[in-house]
Amino acid sequence: MGEQESESGGGGVDMVTEQAAAAAAKDALDPRLQGISDAIRVVPHFPKPGIMFNDITALLLRPGVFKDAVDMFVERYRGMAIAAVAGIEARGFMFGPAIALAIGAKFIPLRKPGKLPGEVIAEGYVLEYGTDCLEMHVGAIEPGERVVVVDDLVATGGTLSAAIRLIGEYMFVSPLANNIVQISFLKSSFIINTP
Ligand SMILES: O=P(O)(O)OC[C@H]1O[C@H](OP(=O)(O)OP(=O)(O)O)[C@H](O)[C@@H]1O
Numbered sequence: 585m586g587e588q589e590s591e592s593g594g595g596g597v598d599m600v601t602e603q604a605a606a607a608a609a610k611d612a613l614d615p616r617l618q619g620i621s622d623a624i625r626v627v628p629h630f631p632k633p634g635i636m637f638n639d640i641t642a643l644l645l646r647p648g649v650f651k652d653a654v655d656m657f658v659e660r661y662r663g664m665a666i667a668a669v670a671g672i673e674a675r676g677f678m679f680g681p682a683i684a685l686a687i688g689a690k691f692i693p694l695r696k697p698g699k700l701p702g703e704v705i706a707e708g709y710v711l712e713y714g715t716d717c718l719e720m721h722v723g724a725i726e727p728g729e730r731v732v733v734v735d736d737l738v739a740t741g742g743t744l745s746a747a748i749r750l751i752g753e754y755m756f757v758s759p760l761a762n763n764i765v766q767i768s769f770l771k772s773s774f775i776i777n778t779p
């Protein structure tokens with residue numbers, strides 16, 4: 585039986601919310617979290633004065649810590665009837681596919697403008713240092729599918745909000761998402777249901 589078939593999809597939104605909230609609370613106590621946090625290099629004043637840049641490329645150089653980061657997401661979302669992992673260009677592409685494969689979900693790239701060859705839907709957004717737009721292929725997600733959006737971090741939340749608007753009505757936001765004490769990577773994890 586595949587990952588999708590074996591999952592408890594019948595519990596509805598409350599069930600998903602409960603499961604994800606419990607998983608997020610468990611993550612906060614996980615000893616791997618400190619190692620992940622320590623592996624993210626903070627670079628002051630990049631790319632502009634005043635920005636404290638959280639550099640996850642330092643984490644990617646440490647396979648054990650990189651694996652811990654992917655594993656924590658996999659453990660959280662396995663068994664939750666997740667049909668798709670949507671990764672936000674570019675840094676969501678570094679974590680999303682590994683998570684998708686491990687939980688038996690498809691991977692959907694949410695790309696910057698003009699990169700996807702097929703019919704797209706698009707959402708614009710404002711960044712800490714500029715504006716941008718995300719595009720997704722029409723038909724990549726079927727109505728009713730449950731989607732996890734993955735990115736490396738939340739700053740203003742503009743990018744993630746645009747991803748959520750792009751995909752559909754969101755049903756649940758992880759408590760970790762609003763807790764800036766947590767590491768950047770795990771802050772940027774949301775479950776949404778498409779309409
Ligand atoms: O919460 P926000 O204020 O929207 O900022 C967070 C976003 O900014 C960064 O990406 P960026 O747009 O710099 O693109 P990149 O991944 O291509 O470097 C980061 O990877 C998030 O996607």
Ligand SMILES: Nc1ncnc2[nH]cnc12
Pocket residue numbers: 635636637638639712737739
């Ligand atoms: N503080 C930050 N660190 C890394 N990437 C970012 N994208 C937007 N703000 C950022």
